[in-house]
Amino acid sequence: MKQDEQPKRPNPSVRQLARQRLNGKISPLHDLSLADAQTLIHELQVYQVELEMQNEEVIASRVQLEQSRNTYSQLFEWxxxxxxxxxxxxxxxxxxxxxxxxxxxxxxxxxxxxxxxxxxxxxxxxxxxxxxxxxxxxxxxxxxxxxxxxxxxxxxxxxxxxxxxxxxxxxxxxxxxxxxxxxxxARELAQQQRELADRLLENSHEGIAMFDAQARLLRGNHPLQREMGWTEEQLAEKTLFEVFPPSFHAALREALGRVWDGERAQVEQVQYPLREGFWEAELIPLRNARRQVTGGLLIARDITQRLLREEEKRQQSRTQQQAVLDAVLLAQQVERRRIAEALHNGVGQILFATRLNLERLLTHLAGKADLDLQAAGAHVSKLLEEAIRETRSVSHQLVPQLLENFGLEAALKELVETTSGPDLRVAFKLTGEPGRLKGSLEGVLYRLVQELLQNIMKHARAGQAFVQLDCLPEAVRLTVEDNGKGFQLAQLRGATAGLGLRLIREQVDLLEGMIEIDSQPQGGTRVHIELPIPPPTPQG
The missing domain is CATH 3.30.450.20 (PAS domain)
Structure with missing residues (x-):
């Protein structure tokens, strides 16, 4: 036993109780033999060592208990x-x-x-x-x-x-x-956010639904239920593919692929199932706390009114363009009429008077002037005759009386007949109802055929040409082709294009039409033009 660790003294009361029990039970020492006394002393020494060892164990246990107490006290405290x-x-x-x-x-x-x-x-x-x-x-x-x-x-x-x-x-x-x-x-905030989302969901005019990773609908608001004709219980049994018509399933699969990649997607102009109109769908990915896409949000917006407004704007634009075109064509017609009248009443009359005076002069000089002078006078008279005829022809082409009086079909037939000759034979075919073509569009078609035939006569060196006019309910198609020498289409680009074809293109573009030109060297030329028929102008 360590010197600085003294055994605890027994409790005095315990000592007294032990003495009382031993009184009268211990034999006097003088009755013991030497051997018994030595044995007794040895036993007492062994007992003393045993007590000292037990006391050491008690002290070690108390230290361990103090350490545990301090540890648990720290755990409790902190x-x-x-x-x-x-x-x-x-x-x-x-x-x-x-x-x-x-x-x-x-x-x-x-x-x-x-x-x-x-x-x-x-x-x-x-x-x-x-x-x-x-x-x-x-x-x-x-x-x-x-x-x-x-x-x-x-x-x-x-x-x-x-x-x-x-x-x-x-x-x-x-x-x-x-x-x-x-x-x-956090729970209250989440609850408030859920309640706010629910209010927004139900008060929204747009159809909104949540769907899972298998495109199954989890929930949808009343606008979506109303447009689909489903109850809330029926909607919970549907998938996205039942919201969209079969014709949009391919577009929906593509949009869902983008959603699973974490991107927004749209499907446009979907037909409503229960009423007239269209809607567009926006699909938004939804993520969990680990930023994984677990589903999505479908927002269906009614775009019927927007499409109607856009169509109305397009119609107004077309009406305005038609009004501008009519004004331009009317101005052109007025100007052609003025030029035709000027040629007929001005230049034509002057040329005619000049020819009459020249004929009188030649009659007066007959037999008096030499033959050369008479021949020169006759040649000048012939040139004046051609000038008068050309002036009348130009005046007639500027304002074709047949077009104004009898319509497009009669005017085109007359134009084809006057163009045909020994060197160029022109055929004409008309299908549909030409009576539907009135006003400015008839004038434009006549000018286009006139310009194309003049190009054939001037440049194509063709022996045959063919003009076909197809009158459809919403458009008119004009085809003019020849068997002439043709040309490289590259010549139509830039400044190398002829003035006539450039004017034709401008006229077609002004009418929002389409023109196709097909030609190759020694292979002839084919020009196809399609012009929309403008809707009737509303009255009042």
């Missing part, structure tokens, strides 16, 4: 959960650091401070029932209530209590207070 020891009267014995922070109070409380003192007034009945249950049973009790710290806002906590074993015999309890404030705030 545990992240608030702990309180509470007497059977509900008074706070001690608390750890977390409890001190929870209540904003030092770890040592006055003797008359009960835990009930820190409970929010409305929640005190909950604590009373909790403490009564804790006092009446050996098991663990729990409750949720709010504690009011010395400073700051109330904290929502979960109390867990159990009975402690004490050496005094008086009941004492260990109460843990788990702070749920942030979790409750």
């Amino acid at each position: 545990a992240p959960v608030a702990y309180f020891t509470v007497t059977h009267q509900g008074l706070i014995g001690r608390c750890n650091h977390a409890g001190s922070q929870l209540l904003s109070y030092p770890t040592r409380f006055p003797e008359d401070y009960s835990l009930l003192r820190f409970v929010v007034q409305k929640d005190r009945p909950i604590f009373t029932r909790f403490f009564q249950a804790l006092s009446g049973t050996e098991g663990k009790q729990t409750c949720q209530l709010r504690l009011q710290p010395q400073q700051g806002a109330p904290r929502t906590v979960l109390l867990e209590g159990s009975r402690l074993t004490t050496h005094t015999g008086q009941p004492e309890y260990l109460v843990a207070a788990i702070d749920l404030t942030e979790r409750e705030q």
Whole structure:
């Protein structure tokens, strides 16, 4: 045994009891033999060593117990959960650091401070029932209530209590207070967000639905249910492919592929199943906490009115363009009429008067002037005759009387007949109802045929040409082809294109039409033009 560790002295009362028991039971020492005395001394020495060893074990156990006590005391003091020891009267014995922070109070409380003192007034009945249950049973009790710290806002906590074993015999309890404030705030915030989302979902004019990774509908608002003709229970049994018509399933699969890749996607101009109109769908991916796409959101927007407004704008634009075109064509017609009248009444009359005077002069000089002068006069007279004829032809082409008086078919037939000759034979074919073509469009078609035939006569060196006009309900198609020398299509690009073809293209573009030219050297040329028939102008 170590010198600095003295064995504890036996309790005096225990010593006295031992002496009383031994009185009269121990034989006097003088009755012992030497051998018995030596044996007795040896036994006493062995017993003394045994006691010393037991005392060492007791001291080591006490040190170990002190170390364990200090360890558990530190664990109690610095545990992240608030702990309180509470007497059977509900008074706070001690608390750890977390409890001190929870209540904003030092770890040592006055003797008359009960835990009930820190409970929010409305929640005190909950604590009373909790403490009564804790006092009446050996098991663990729990409750949720709010504690009011010395400073700051109330904290929502979960109390867990159990009975402690004490050496005094008086009941004492260990109460843990788990702070749920942030979790409750997050839960309330999530609940508020869900309620807000629900209100927005139900008050939205757009159809909205959630779907999972298998494209099954999880929930849909009333606008979507109404447009699809489904109840809420029926909608929960559907998939996205039942929302969209079969003709849009391919577009839907493509859009879903983009959603699973984490991108937004759209499907446009879907026909409503129960009424006239269209809607467009936007598909938005939804992610979980690990940013994985677990489903999506379908937003169906009614675009019927938007499409109607766009069509109305296009119609107004076409009407305005038609009005501009009519004004341009009318101005051209007025200008052609003015030029034709000027040629006929001005230049034509002058040329005719000049020819008459020249003929009188030649008659007067007949037999008097030499033959050369007479021949020159006859040649000049012939040139004047050709000039008069050309002036009449140009005047007639500027304002074809047949077009104005008898319509497009008669005018084109007359144009083809006058163009045909020994060197160029022109055929003409008309299908459809030419009577539908009126006003500016007839004039444009006549000018196009006239310009194309002039190009054939001037440049094609063709022996045959063919003109076909097809009058359809919504468009008119003009085809002019020849068997002439043709040309490289590259010549139509840029400045190398002829003036006639450029004017034709401009005229077709002005009418929002289409022109195709097919030609190759020594292979002839084919020009196909398609012009839309403008809708009738609304009256009033």
